[in-house]
Amino acid sequence: MISLMIKKYGDLEQSLEFQEIPVPAIQPDQLLIRTQASSFNPLDYKIVRGDFKAVRKIQFPQGIGRDVSGIVEKIGESVKGFRVGDKVFSRIDENLVGTMAEYVVSNEKDIALMPFNLSFNEAASIPLAGLTAYQSLVDVAQLSSQENVLIYAGSGGVGTIAIQLAKHLGAYVTATTSAKNVAMVKTLGSDKVIDYTKENFMEQGRQFDVVFDTLGIEHTLNSFKVLKPLYLLLVIWMILQPNN
Ligand SMILES: NC(=O)c1ccc[n+]([C@@H]2O[C@H](COP(=O)([O-])OP(=O)(O)OC[C@H]3O[C@@H](n4cnc5c(N)ncnc54)[C@H](OP(=O)(O)O)[C@@H]3O)[C@@H](O)[C@H]2O)c1
Structure with a gap:
């Protein structure tokens, strides 16, 4: 799949590039989401800039983005609350970033069904x-x-x-x-x-x-x-x- 990756610290134009990476595997309590929209927050550019280097160093290349909306592609064996095909949105766990990718893994506890009145773009702006x-x-x-x-x-x-x-x-x-x-x-x-x-x-x-x-x-x-x-x-x- 294609994923936007951080390849080094610096400004957004110099530090990001699209790369081909494997579709991630899921754990029993996780879901695989087919991304329809994702959003940037100030946190993302601050991480790329290196503001958090002192407390959490990046192992490059690393994905970027925490917010996603999309369609459930696959569910782990212990997942109870969702089905394949559900429209969902999520703020994914820090250990699972990023969401600027064709597929995203998220823990069941970090996912909610999308409200019917929201578009994918609107939903991805919220988590x-x-x-x-x-x-x-x-x-x-x-x-x-x-x-x-x-x-x-x-x-x-x-x-x-x-x-x-x-x-x-x-x-x-x-x-x-x-x-x-x-x-x-x-x-x-x-x-x-x-x-x-x-x-x-x-x-x-x-x-x-x-x-x-x-x-x-x-x-x-x-x-x-x-x-x-x-x-x-x-x-x-x-x-x-x-x-x-
Ligand atoms: N997004 C998140 O989920 C999140 C989570 C945790 C922490 N934070 C932190 O919270 C801060 C804001 O995040 P955000 O997502 O809301 O940022 P944002 O969408 O980029 O909005 C920043 C806003 O600040 C306003 N602004 C700038 N100077 C101002 C001033 N002197 N007085 C009043 N408003 C001013 C701007 O509005 P005008 O154009 O009207 O000036 C702009 O709309 C960032 O430091 C971010 O790291 C964000």
């Missing part, structure tokens, strides 16, 4: 960003109705899902974005949108129960100026060390 937003706002923050949440980068992959999820949970949502994305971020359900090119979010005062920070650095430090005392700052921005 990693969706899980990030869900785990942050539901599992960690336990965001509840009437809480006041500030979401940075409301137009991003994580932010667009986080806004909709926070509204679904009944929270009052303020989101930041730049002028060109203000209208889109409003349509996602934000109660208030701050165009960060014109307004500083710190002028909001200490009114937020939760700040969801995907931007890091000075945003993380400044978050304490808008959080109510002893309330929750969620930081998912990550970079360890850009390396050469």
Whole structure:
């Protein structure tokens, strides 16, 4: 099969190439998915750039991508929840990357049936960003109705899902974005949108129960100026060390 592979650290244009590799074998609790769509996340380019070299070195060549949607081609003998031909989507395990390939292996526990109203492209855009937003706002923050949440980068992959999820949970949502994305971020359900090119979010005062920070650095430090005392700052921005 054809798979996009990382052949060395560096920029995306220099470091990636399509290679012919064997179709992967599956374990009893795994499925083989015939890929229809896959998506890139910031994590993928950060890995190619070498940001995570210090904690997890790549053995080249390595596949790229964690999100996939597709059709079940083969199931392991202990798989109970899926059948061949099912339309599924998945955020695959770190040990199984990548998804920019004709076939992808994923563990049964990491796969869900695709909602009927989504296209393959739409479904492939959801897993990693969706899980990030869900785990942050539901599992960690336990965001509840009437809480006041500030979401940075409301137009991003994580932010667009986080806004909709926070509204679904009944929270009052303020989101930041730049002028060109203000209208889109409003349509996602934000109660208030701050165009960060014109307004500083710190002028909001200490009114937020939760700040969801995907931007890091000075945003993380400044978050304490808008959080109510002893309330929750969620930081998912990550970079360890850009390396050469
Ligand atoms: N995607 C994931 O599943 C995932 C998982 C874990 C962690 N993360 C981390 O979370 C971060 C965001 O990921 P993402 O997938 O949402 O990225 P993304 O889709 O590339 O979106 C980034 C957004 O940041 C906005 N932005 C840039 N500067 C801003 C500022 N000063 N204030 C407010 N918004 C600003 C941009 O919107 P404007 O054009 O409006 O400025 C853009 O839409 C990354 O560091 C990533 O590594 C992502």
